Amino acid sequence: MQFKVSNNGKAAVLEPYISMGGHAALLKNDRSVFVHLHPIGTISMASQEMFQENYNQGVLDQEDICFFGFADDSTGNYFNSNTSPNGEVNFPAIKLTTPGNYSVWVQVKSAGEVITQKFDFDVFL
Template identity: 95%
Template sequence: MHFKVSNNGTAAVLEPYISMGGHAALLKNDRSVFVHLHPIGTISMASQEKFQENYTQGVLDREDICFFGFADDSTGNYFNSNTSPNGEVNFPAIKLTTPGNYSIWVQVKSAGEVITQKFDFNVIL
């Protein structure tokens, strides 16, 4: 899923928000489906803690992590610029297998302000 943020037609510069390029929450209107997404995917807190432990011990390298969801994102890009200057953020595709009405809330940060936008859509199978 690809999102682009602009301000009066100009691409917004996105900043990390809670250590991620963005956050999203997807909810089926009957509340039977809920997904919390990040550009790097959805992983458990325990997995994140283990990853951090392995990184700290030098077992893992962060060069392949996608902070804003782009294949060329790297630790160097993230820590040197800390932005997505083109206003874009990507989230992994998900497969919805139940028809119905859904909403997704996408959160990003730009100019120090957290921006939340809701999108409604219908899944027809």
């Protein structure tokens, strides 16, 4: 899932929010499906920090690192407080196997403000 945030028609500069490029919560209307997502999936930040430390020490190559979901990610994005100037945040694709009505709430941060937006969609099989 890819989202682009704009402000008056111009790409918003996204900032890390709680150490991630964004957060999302997906819920089926009957509450039988719930997923809390980050751009890097559901990997723990402790694991990511361990990978980062090993990368910094030369133990891992760049392709071994999980990235954080900004379209122009580099390995140090959150450790260096970089931003996404193109307004894009990407979440991993989710395979929904149950038809029905769903909602996804996406949270990002721009200009120091947390932005939350709800999107509704239907799944047909």
